[in-house]
Structure formats: C-alpha cells, structure tokens
Amino acid sequence: MKDLLRRIKNEFIIFSRNMFVKKQHLLKRPAQTAIEKKTIKKLFSFFRGRKINVFEYGCGYSTLYYAQYLYKNGYDFEWHCIDNSDDWFNKMKDMIKSKGFCRNVFIYLRSFIPFWEKYGLEIFEKVKAMKCDELRPTLDAERDYIDFPATIASKFDVIFVDGRFRRRVLLRLQECLKEGGVVVLHDAHKGHYHSSLKEYPYSIFIDGGKAYPFQYVNNAIWFGSMDNKDLIDRIKKGF
Secondary structure (H helix, E strand, O other), X not given: OHHHHHHHHHXXXXXXXXXXXXXXXXXXXXXXXXXXXXXXXXXXXXXXXXXXEEEEEOOOHHHHHHHHHHHXXXXXXXXXXXXXXXXXXXXXXXXXXXXXXXXXXEEEEOOOOOXXXXXXXHHHHHHHHOOHHHHOOXXXXXXXXXXXXXXXXXXXXXXXXXXXXXXXXXXXXXXXXEEEEEEEEOOOOOHHHHHHHHHOOEEEEEEEEOOOOOOOOOEEEEEEEOOOHHHHXXXXXXX
C-alpha cells in the first residue's frame, strides 16, 4: 500500500511539473517562481541610471520577459544571448523581431546537440551519473559557445547562466564581468553545478520556493560576484 501511495505521489509530482512547464510555455513566461522573478527584477534596480549590459546563456522566454520589463520601466539596456539549438534560435529570432527588440536584444547561435543526444537517449540515466570531466566539451561549437561572451567588445553587468555546460561557463565568466558585475545561476538547487561557485568570493543562494505542488526541492537562484560585496549583502537583506 505504501509503495502504491508513493508511486501515485511521484506520478502526481511529475504531472504537476509538466503542467507548470507547459503553462509557462503557453504564456511565453520563464519557468521561474514569483520569488525568482521578483528577485531578478530587484537586481536590475541596482543598475538603474546607467546602461545595463546583459549576457544570457540559453535564450528563451526569460529573454523576452525581462527585456520587456526593462523596456517598459525605462531602462537603457543591451541584451546578448546565445543558444545551441537551430530550431529554437530561429523561433527566438522571430519572437524578438515581433516584439520590436532588435535594437536591444542580440541573439547568437553555436549549433550542437544537447549532451543526452550526444551520448544516446537510451543511456540518459548513465549520462546523469557521469563525472564532470567525461562531459567536457569536445566540439569546436561547444567550446565557442562557452567562450562566446569574451568575443563581444563590451563586458557585462549581469550574466545569466541557464544553458549548456554551466559548470565550465561559470569558470570562464570572471573576465567577462564589468567591475561590480554579477553572475546569476538558474536552477541553482541542482548540486552538480556547485563545484564552480567557489571561484566567486561573494555569493548568495536565494530560496525561490516551489514552482508546482509537492516539488521535492525548492527552486533556487544563485548570485555571485568577484568584487561587489555590497550588492551581495543587499540581496541577502532583501535589498
């Protein structure tokens, strides 16, 4: 009986998660909780009064959502984002154009398949158990994707990490930040990303709460900076 109840609960949790993701997709909203969105919007307020340069790994509805927020609230901003999917890149390019953000949002493509396809869907569970070194980038496009922010002339106030090779990306970003810049890691509740976080002297995890009923582990976002202790302290205090 206990096994049956546990199985029913697990299936309900999976159903709830899938429904949450589907709902956000239909609404064209980022798959984030209200707390996460509120915290990121507050982060932008720290840079108000000057042009904000943003970079994002893994473009998506968060790109459109926050670009629209910045635009509506009178921010001067420039948003660069990169993706690895040809199909998604083309869809995003069309959505960015339809929203009229072509002067503010710039999208780039370095095309390669995700790791679970690279190693075969039939061994997905094995892939999750592989060591970090076994999942290292092996293709030129993968390495170009990781290094891409360094090829842009300007450095960045805010860098969102929400795409592929997150651990390696986090190790690469220190030189891409402006003085006082901040890195934001999405899905920070996933422990396999944490090995790279120690490279940032000032950092904080924020509990984002649950995105759907009975979620096993609350969402979390992580903020890290090389030199902006004041901002990290303000985030800790809720700004």
